[in-house]
Amino acid sequence: MFKLIDLPYASLAPVISDETLSFHYGKHLQAYVDNLNKLIAGTEFEGKSLEDIVKNSTGAIFNNAGQILNHELYFTQFKTPDQVGGNGASLPAPTGNLLKQIEKQWGTLDAFMAEFEQKGTTLFGSGWVWLQTNADGELSIGQYAGADNPVAHVMPGQTGHLKPILTFDVWEHAYYLDYQNRRAAHLKELWKIVDWEVIEKRFTK
Ligand code: MN
Numbered sequence: 001m002f003k004l005i006d007l008p009y010a011s012l013a014p015v016i017s018d019e020t021l022s023f024h025y026g027k028h029l030q031a032y033v034d035n036l037n038k039l040i041a042g043t044e045f046e047g048k049s050l051e052d053i054v055k056n057s058t059g060a061i062f063n064n065a066g067q068i069l070n071h072e073l074y075f076t077q078f079k080t081p082d083q084v085g086g087n088g089a090s091l092p093a094p095t096g097n098l099l100k101q102i103e104k105q106w107g108t109l110d111a112f113m114a115e116f117e118q119k120g121t122t123l124f125g126s127g128w129v130w131l132q133t134n135a136d137g138e139l140s141i142g143q144y145a146g147a148d149n150p151v152a153h154v155m156p157g158q159t160g161h162l163k164p165i166l167t168f169d170v171w172e173h174a175y176y177l178d179y180q181n182r183r184a185a186h187l188k189e190l191w192k193i194v195d196w197e198v199i200e201k202r203f204t205k
Contacts, residue, residue: 002033005072015189020177029071036064051151066147078193094196098203119143120168121184131166165202
C-alpha cells in the first residue's frame, strides 16, 4: 500500500499559497495514491516500488504511479523561502559538482534557469519539466507530458534510464489558483524555494 508522503514544511507561501498546497497535496496527490492502491490490488505490481511500476506499466496504473513519483520528487525538493535564503535579492543556488556541471554545459546558472523556465513555459498542456542526468553525469532538460518521468526513458545510444534531479509541475492545478494563466511567472517564482541540497544529493547519488 502506498501512503501520502509527509511534507518537510508547513507552508511555502507566498511562492505557493497554502490554498494551492492544500489542494495539490491533500486532494490531487492523495487521489493518485488512493487510485493506484485500488488499481494494483491483486496485480503483478502490488508490492513493487514506484519506479518499477513506472518503468513497466501503461495506462491508468502508469498515470497514477507516475504522478505519485513526480509529486514526491516535487514536494520534497522545496523549503520555505526563509530556510533556503530565497527571500532577498539573491536566489538559492547549487554548489559543488552540480554547479560545476551546470556551468560546464550552460555557461552560467542563470542560462540554465532561463532554459528550464522556457522549457516549462512551452510544454504544451499538462506535464512536467525536468533536470535529468544520465549514467555519465551529463545533465539535460526534459519536457514530459502527463504523468511521464525520466526514469521511464533511455537516451538514444545509451543503456540505463535517466535519473530525475529537479522538476517543476506545469499542470494547471499547480499554479492556477495563485497565478491563473501566468505559468511563466509561477515558474520564475519557484526558484525562491528550491532546496539545492536535496537536488545535489539526487545528482550525486
Ligand atoms: Mn501536480
